[in-house]
Amino acid sequence: TDSSSNVCIEDSYISTGDDLVAVKSGWDQYGIAFNRPSTDITIRRITGSSRFAGIAVGSETSGGVKNVLAENINLYNMGVGIHIKTNTGRGGYIRNITVSNVYMEDVRTGIRIAGDVGGHPDGNFNPTALPAVEGLTLDGIWGQRIGQPGLIRGLKDAPFMRVCLSNVNLHVVRRKSGKNNNTLLTWKCSDVSGGSFLVSPSPCSELASSNGATGSCSDHFRNL
Numbered sequence: 001t002d003s004s005s006n007v008c009i010e011d012s013y014i015s016t017g018d019d020l021v022a023v024k025s026g027w028d029q030y031g032i033a034f035n036r037p038s039t040d041i042t043i044r045r046i047t048g049s050s051r052f053a054g055i056a057v058g059s060e061t062s063g064g065v066k067n068v069l070a071e072n073i074n075l076y077n078m079g080v081g082i083h084i085k086t087n088t089g090r091g092g093y094i095r096n097i098t099v100s101n102v103y104m105e106d107v108r109t110g111i112r113i114a115g116d117v118g119g120h121p122d123g124n125f126n127p128t129a130l131p132a133v134e135g136l137t138l139d140g141i142w143g144q145r146i147g148q149p150g151l152i153r154g155l156k157d158a159p160f161m162r163v164c165l166s167n168v169n170l171h172v173v174r175r176k177s178g179k180n181n182n183t184l185l186t187w188k189c190s191d192v193s194g195g196s197f198l199v200s201p202s203p204c205s206e207l208a209s210s211n212g213a214t215g216s217c218s219d220h221f222r223n224l
Contacts, residue, residue: 006039007040016048019054020055023065048076052083069098077107087118087120103143113136133161137217144171146171148172150188152188152190152204186204187203
């Protein structure tokens, strides 16, 4: 779905050579000029497999994406389970995204939230047009045979804010990495803030919460 509002995608099995469900809103300067966001989108009861992502937001989000709910998702043999992605030059925003009750199996990366994904249509984009990413809630995520639990990479000049993880249990398997054929990968994070509650394996320090009732994710944690 691209630059669309009031969309419901449900009760589907999808097997494809790209992201199973992708939410976008325009590409760089063209999306900024068109200025039509994707809003109020519900994705539920989706099952599928792909070498790319299961539930994806981006990377073309220059018109803005907000108020997306994805729930009751089953993913098998995936590249990335949940992928929220953008890049410099995009501008726009990603706000109020909720993903809940997801089961994933045989997935290379469980959760990836990144600000360095995707190319540009031409050389006329504005490199100072930075996306705002804020208010991402991931709750009730269970995975078996996961290569890496999570990779969250914000932008130095536009850190990702209020990334809240709760009830996330991803069973990581050892995988080949360079010359080491028995590596157990962990969370990797940079330029992000938020919190976590009942997350295994333990998330990166930027999201580690010793007390779920405090911090930028406190409202979410209080409702669990």
